[in-house]
Amino acid sequence: MESKHNFQRPTFTFQLFFKEWIKSRWALLVTLLAFVGIITYTFIGMSTELRVLGAGTVWESIVMKGIIYFDSLKYLFLLAGVLLAVVQYTPEMINKRLKLTLHLPLPERRIVLSMLLYGLLALAVLFLLVYGAVRIGVGRYYPVEITQWNLAAILPWLWGGIAAYLLTAWITIEPAWKQRLCNGLVALCLLRLFYFDELPGAYAPLLPFLITLIVLSVSFSFYSIIRFKEGV
Amino acid sequence: MKQLYTILLILITSLVLSWAIPAVVRMATTTASRYPFVYYSVLLQRFLIRETTADNKLTHVDTDGNPYTREQFDSLTPLFSYRQLMLTNSLPDTIRGVPVDPQELRAKTFTWRYNPRLIHTPALPLYFMYESESGRANLEAPEDVFRLRDRIEFIDKRTNTVNTAKSALFQTALEEAGFAFPAQAVWGNLSAKKPYDIGYFTLDSRRRLFHLKMVHGEPYVRNTHAGDSLDIVHVSLLEVADRSIYGILVARNGTLHSLHTDDGYSLTRFDIPPINPDAHSVMLMANLFYRMVHVTTPDSLTCYVLDAATLRQHDRPYIVHAAANRWYTVARWLFPMYLTFSSRHSDYLQPAFKVQFGWSLVISHLTFFGYLLILRRKRISPRHLPLRLVNATAIILFGVPGLIASLLFR
Structure with a gap:
């Protein structure tokens, strides 16, 4: 009985999640298909290489030159984050519809946090699927060291996608174009930190610092919301 | 709450710009810190220095400043230039009384x-x-x-x-x-x-x-x-x-x-x-006779020459001091503190603050007072004290990046 009762009166948070899902489902599907396409293509390439060139040659070039397979995913994580934030927050900014959302019977902070949380969870699920696919796929052909080498290469890009989502949300919610431009420049500098061309694993000492910046940048959108309410 | 969010924005923007702006300035101002090529002449028993001048000319001198031609340099460093000397049929049969042949010279050279x-x-x-x-x-x-x-x-x-x-x-x-x-x-x-x-x-x-x-x-x-x-x-x-x-x-x-x-x-x-x-x-x-060890530190290049057999010093070391890099001069004036992520000593990326308090700290204090002047008077109220303290910290410590962050988010 209790479960039926909950089903009939779902919490506002879940209603908000559903609203965000309606806005973003097609974008998420497109992103998922793009990841599936590129990963499948990479694995076909990997298998062909081993078949045509032979395991000896391919393993030698990986072990001696540290070659990685997933370069093509580099900016896809970033695009995924930007796209999700755009489809979630642009409709809210058209005709200032965000005002209606903020008038829901929930504290404003909870509303904004729920919207951001939805986006972060959606990206987390998507990126975990990609991470898992790379792990399982590379592990089929190569030992764990080479799998970890490839995973270490994509890890900063993956966090870059999360950062791109939060920063795009911040920029999109900002009501003034001039300030949006300034936010955009700061966001570009921040995102650059995730995309240095370095050896896989080189980011290990830097990632805790970058993740701290990501956590703190959740607050950026609240700054934009306050400015939106002030009618700047 | 807005003040708290503004403070967070200023701090993070200052941090990021304190990496980005110095990185751009560094690219624009850094000058090459190349050292000359130094080789110990087995015949002269002193170091010879080969250097490319600003007008792209090759010069050869010894540690006393005596000039040599390129051909003289080759003859005086047979252990280094033996392939060139073979080409001109001028490789000596013996060096310091020791008979030499090209094969042996090659085997002993690494x-x-x-x-x-x-x-x-x-x-x-x-x-x-x-x-x-x-x-x-x-x-x-x-x-x-x-x-x-x-x-x-x-x-x-x-x-x-x-x-x-x-x-x-x-x-x-x-x-x-x-x-x-x-x-x-x-x-x-x-x-x-x-x-x-x-x-x-x-x-x-x-x-x-x-x-x-x-x-x-x-x-x-x-x-x-x-x-x-x-x-x-x-x-x-x-x-x-x-x-x-x-x-x-x-x-x-x-x-x-x-x-x-x-x-x-x-x-x-x-x-x-x-x-x-x-x-x-x-x-x-x-080479056959010596081990020349060149140690490069941030300030200098020290060239040691050791006997091949004992690895004991054969002669006094020769030291070349690094030329001043324009970037460091600029940085000393502009950035009291800046952030770097990469180092020429490591392939790992790691956040590290470079601190160089000096004239830049005086300039950043003046910048902060300038910033206060351009603020409207009502914003310098006790209510805004925490924000102003963050402004002060960001501008005084980071200089220009802190000022930009403070101007972007008010």
Whole structure:
């Protein structure tokens, strides 16, 4: 009985999640298909290489030159984050519809946090699927060291996608174009930190610092919301 | 709450800009800090310096400033220029009374470079075990790779499975030799393009140095005892033509040692002051008579010349001081503190603050007072005190990046 009762009166948070899902489902599907396409293509390439060139040659070039397979995913994580934030927050900014959302019977902070949380969870699920696919796929052909080498290469890009989502949300919610431009420049500098061309694993000492910046940048959108309410 | 969000924005923007702006200024202002080429003349018994001038001309002088032509330089450095001298039929038969032939000169000539990046780099921990005595002129790529950490395992390239028999053979050999797992480091030359194979040197969990190779399909493991007296941070395997040494060891205390190919793996210490393995680079140029060791620090290049046999100093070192880099001058004025993520001493990215309080701190204080003047008076109220304190901290500590952050978010 209790479960039926909950089903009939779902919490506002879940209603908000559903609203965000309606806005973003097609974008998420497109992103998922793009990841599936590129990963499948990479694995076909990997298998062909081993078949045509032979395991000896391919393993030698990986072990001696540290070659990685997933370069093509580099900016896809970033695009995924930007796209999700755009489809979630642009409709809210058209005709200032965000005002209606903020008038829901929930504290404003909870509303904004729920919207951001939805986006972060959606990206987390998507990126975990990609991470898992790379792990399982590379592990089929190569030992764990080479799998970890490839995973270490994509890890900063993956966090870059999360950062791109939060920063795009911040920029999109900002009501003034001039300030949006300034936010955009700061966001570009921040995102650059995730995309240095370095050896896989080189980011290990830097990632805790970058993740701290990501956590703190959740607050950026609240700054934009306050400015939106002030009618700047 | 807005004030709290503004403070967070200013702090993060200041941090990011304190990396981005100095990085751009550095790109625009940095000047090359190239050192001249210095080589010890066996005939003159002094260092000769070859340098490219600003108008792209090659000059040759000795340590007293006496000029030489390019041809004279070649003649005075036969151990370096022997190929050129052979071309002009002017290679002497004897040097300092020792008969020489080109083959011997080639066999005794090798170079070695050390850079802190060698010990601060992420690496893929898989290796090839070549057959050291295959009887073939060229080394042949093995069918497997091996890992050496908690145990040694050979992985077949075609099937991606562990070769249990071979792994057990090497595991047993390592254990019988007293190797304590897990391995702390493995050094070797992975390339098949080397004159011969000497296998790998590996540190066990007690930081003892073992020699590991494969001879006629069987494991060869020896405790070199080099780790008994040294805390080794790096081993370079050289595969020199005369097979006199395995390579060069770098110890944590900064001493350099050559590891000889005799049965006892004897060590000879290079007679130079200890380097800082985390910050100094070394180039070794070896020839029939000498070992020239060039140590590059952030401030200077010091060239030592050692006797090849004893590794004792043969002559006084020659020092070249680094030319001032324009970037450092600019940075001293503009940025009291800035953030960097990369270092020329490491392949890892790590946040590090560079602090250089001086005139830049005076300028950043003046900048902050200028910032207060352009603020409207109502914003300098007790309510805004926390925000202004953050403005002050950001502008005074970071200079221009802090000012931009404070102007962007008010």
